[in-house]
Every structure is written in structure tokens, then in C-alpha cells.
Amino acid sequence: SGELYCSLPKPRNVHFESINMKNILHWSAPEGTGDGVLYKVKYSVYGVGKWIRKPECRNINRTWCDLSSETSDYEEQYYASVKAFLNGMCSDWMETTRFNPLTDTKIDPPMVSVSSTEKSISIILTAPEKWKRSSEGESVSLLQVYPGLQYNVSVLNKKTKKRWFFSISNNTLVVPWLEPGTAYCVSAQIHVTTPLLHSGFSKEYCIATLKDKTA
Amino acid sequence: TAGNKIFHFGSCRISMSVTEIRSGFTAIKANIQARDPVRTLSILSYPHSLHKVKSSDRCCITHHLFNFYVDKVFKHCKTEDSYVNRKISSIANSFLSVKRKLGQCHEQKKCMCGQESTEKFNQILANYEGLNVTSAAIKSLGELDILLDWVE
Known part of the structure; x- marks a missing residue:
């Protein structure tokens, strides 16, 4: 994909925060980086062979990405991954643990x-x-x-x-x-x-x- | 025991300590799944999810799967972590008792196997045998929530 040698530290603490199955991917900036870091996100369905890019979360400077739509089938489980870019440098991908919407969501009170x-x-x-x-x-x-x-x-x-x-x-x-x-x-x-x-x-x-x- | 629930598989009724199994698995889920680097294959869900199984075949598939976990999975999941090993053996004991109950249903002809369940289980075995034993066992154990979500 034409990316440069990836020497930038990885994004940290990449994880899903889910409430009522609204599933948002969150992460922290790579260690030692200030402003200006951009990110891209991909996700995959566990057991299925391919990673899928999330276009709306490409070259973003925020540290979250809404993957609710992509992870709405709660009979499946998912992984997501984030890559960072800064001043022409990139990081390796940093992955979540396996996310199970059914068991890993939080529920609002009635x-x-x-x-x-x-x-x-x-x-x-x-x-x-x-x-x-x-x-x-x-x-x-x-x-x-x-x-x-x-x-x-x-x-x-x-x-x-x-x-x-x-x-x-x-x-x-x-x-x-x-x-x-x-x-x-x-x-x-x-x-x-x-x-x-x-x-x-x-x-x-x-x-x-x-x-x-x-x- | 705590959290025993009655499950109806057609005329086969069995009680299962689901809450105990769930909490045991939840305690080691991250540890076990982190040992499984293969994202592109699922033992239980490939090519089709367990949710596609017809209800008439549920008892037979469940019977096969509990036998599978007792006979082929737990015994190959020794780790260097004694806490994880204890949790695995506790889950294994719970599975053993459910396996016996399902076996009784099978003997009483209440848990018949149709072609679809036989094919589905053969696919699961093929997925399992596609990996080396330890990797296949750890992956299967890491998919326990897939089984529990489906059974419930």
C-alpha cells in the first residue's frame, strides 16, 4: 500500500466501548506523540478471512470510530485495528481483543x-x-x-x-x-x-x- | 448448583450450570483468545454459524459438541498459568456432567441426529483437524462463548 517504513509507535489501548450495542472503537495516541497524528481503521469478522477498511475513519485525527453498523450482527464476533501516521512515518497496526457484542456491551437502565x-x-x-x-x-x-x-x-x-x-x-x-x-x-x-x-x-x-x- | 437452568431440546430436558460455566470462561477469555492468532478461521462458525442449525437438530449438535469439548478440547488446553488451568478444569467438569445427561437423552432416543447435524458436526471436526492439536484446542476453547450464546 505504498506505506513507508513503520517506525512510529503503535496506537495504545485500542478497544470497543459499547452501550446498548452502539459499538465505538476507541484508542489513545502513540506514546510520545503530540498533535498532528492521523489514523486509519479496519475491522474483521472473526473466522472470516479479510480485513475491511472503514472509509469514514481514514486519515482522521480523532481517537474514536463508530463501528456500530459494521458490528451490528451480534451473532458474530469481531476484531478492529488502528494504524497511525505522523510526518510521513507510520505505525504498525494495533488490534483489539476479540469483541463479542452480545456479552461485551453495557446496558442502560430501563x-x-x-x-x-x-x-x-x-x-x-x-x-x-x-x-x-x-x-x-x-x-x-x-x-x-x-x-x-x-x-x-x-x-x-x-x-x-x-x-x-x-x-x-x-x-x-x-x-x-x-x-x-x-x-x-x-x-x-x-x-x-x-x-x-x-x-x-x-x-x-x-x-x-x-x-x-x-x- | 448456582445458576442451574433447565434447557429443552425437544423432549430432552437437562439442567445446566450455565452461569458457572460463563463466569469461568469470562475469567479466562482474554487470556485464551490472546493465544489464538488465527483470525481467519473459526472452528464452530465456519462456514456457517451455529445459529443456522435447525431446531430439530439442536439436541444432536449439542450432544456432539459437549462430547467434542470433553474428548478433544479441554485435555489439550494445558497452560503455564495455574489459575487458567483451574478455570479450564472447572469448566470441563461442568461439561462432563452435561455430556452425561445428553448421553442419557441419546440412549432414550430423545436426541436423534439428522443429516444436517451430522454434516455440521463433521465440518466442525474438519475445522479442528485443519490445525495442530494444541492450536485447535485453544481456538475451540476461545470460542466457548459462541457455543454458550447459541445454546442459550
Whole structure:
């Protein structure tokens, strides 16, 4: 490819950062280099013979490259590699470890919506969607990707500071026998048993039960 | 044991400690895969992914694969790292128990092999025999998540 003798140090820490299967390749500049370094990126499907260049990440000076589209089939595994150029010099390619989108992605917390009656609160949880090419593209919930997906739900009585935890498989929960006119705060987390994955807890969503009309 | 899950392969039902196997593999995945420099060949996925196997053939392929890992893979995966070796033997023990259960299903005629599963398994064996034993065993071990992702 007409490249010069490659004496530049390699890019460092080349790795995928993945959230909801939005798979971004990240790396650090070669040791001892300041500004002006350019990069190019290639990727390959594990078990398939060829490396594929990513044109949108050719001669770039940023240290990341979005490979979500190229790695969207989560039944496959991938490698990616980065090469650096500076002042006519180049580096060797620096590769990631094998990337498995199914097990190596992080999952966002679920969306939480709450409503209340006098003595109960109802909670509806929505799992995040898998990354998709465009907003018009077909939405795939992570629930479809991980059939064993469950929700851990925390409910806090703001007055007594008492907290309950629930683990549910479906996405709705009604918490009965609560105190009227009292504020409760709900937070939820996604938990997948195999492969073992879990999101952080969502922020708290607080709501008050209705006042007791008979009181 | 922790994380036992019941798997249904047609009329063959077996419990498998998937979480235990997964966590064992996750602990050594980077180490084992780093020992496999061949990016261009997959033992389990070449030329076709396991996901292409018909559901009627799933039991037979799973039975073949657990036998394959017990008989041809784990024993050739000795490393210089005692931690890795311990994890490998723990995974091997889990596989051994699943292999026995699948064997019982096979004996009870609940795990029949069709032509497709036989062809697919022969392809896997051909991929394995295309490399020297140690490289083939390490590559196969490094593909354990491919097997687990498919089984689940």
C-alpha cells in the first residue's frame, strides 16, 4: 500500500466501548506523540478471512470510530485495528481483543413510569432499544436480544425511609397496601442472567399516593 | 448448583450450570483468545454459524459438541498459568456432567441426529483437524462463548 517504513509507535489501548450495542472503537495516541497524528481503521469478522477498511475513519485525527453498523450482527464476533501516521512515518497496526457484542456491551437502565392511587403505585418499565442505523430503522428492544432479561426494582417510602426490592420478569409492577398521601421513590435496574449483564439503577422517580378521601 | 437452568431440546430436558460455566470462561477469555492468532478461521462458525442449525437438530449438535469439548478440547488446553488451568478444569467438569445427561437423552432416543447435524458436526471436526492439536484446542476453547450464546 505504498506505506513507508513503520517506525512510529503503535496506537495504545485500542478497544470497543459499547452501550446498548452502539459499538465505538476507541484508542489513545502513540506514546510520545503530540498533535498532528492521523489514523486509519479496519475491522474483521472473526473466522472470516479479510480485513475491511472503514472509509469514514481514514486519515482522521480523532481517537474514536463508530463501528456500530459494521458490528451490528451480534451473532458474530469481531476484531478492529488502528494504524497511525505522523510526518510521513507510520505505525504498525494495533488490534483489539476479540469483541463479542452480545456479552461485551453495557446496558442502560430501563425507563420507568409511575402512577398512583390512594394505596398503591403502578410501575411500568421499558428496556432500552438496541442501537439502530437510523431513527426510521426497525426498533429492537434489548428484551428481544436477551430473552432472560429481568428487572430489579427498588421502592422507597420517603417518610419512613423503608425500602423494598422486587425482581420481576415482566415489565409492570403494582405495589399495594401503601400509605395514602405519602411520597414513594422508584428506581429500577436491568439484570440478565446469561450472559451475566446488568445495568446501573435508573434515577429515582418519585410520586405521592393520593390522600385518603375518608380521612 | 448456582445458576442451574433447565434447557429443552425437544423432549430432552437437562439442567445446566450455565452461569458457572460463563463466569469461568469470562475469567479466562482474554487470556485464551490472546493465544489464538488465527483470525481467519473459526472452528464452530465456519462456514456457517451455529445459529443456522435447525431446531430439530439442536439436541444432536449439542450432544456432539459437549462430547467434542470433553474428548478433544479441554485435555489439550494445558497452560503455564495455574489459575487458567483451574478455570479450564472447572469448566470441563461442568461439561462432563452435561455430556452425561445428553448421553442419557441419546440412549432414550430423545436426541436423534439428522443429516444436517451430522454434516455440521463433521465440518466442525474438519475445522479442528485443519490445525495442530494444541492450536485447535485453544481456538475451540476461545470460542466457548459462541457455543454458550447459541445454546442459550
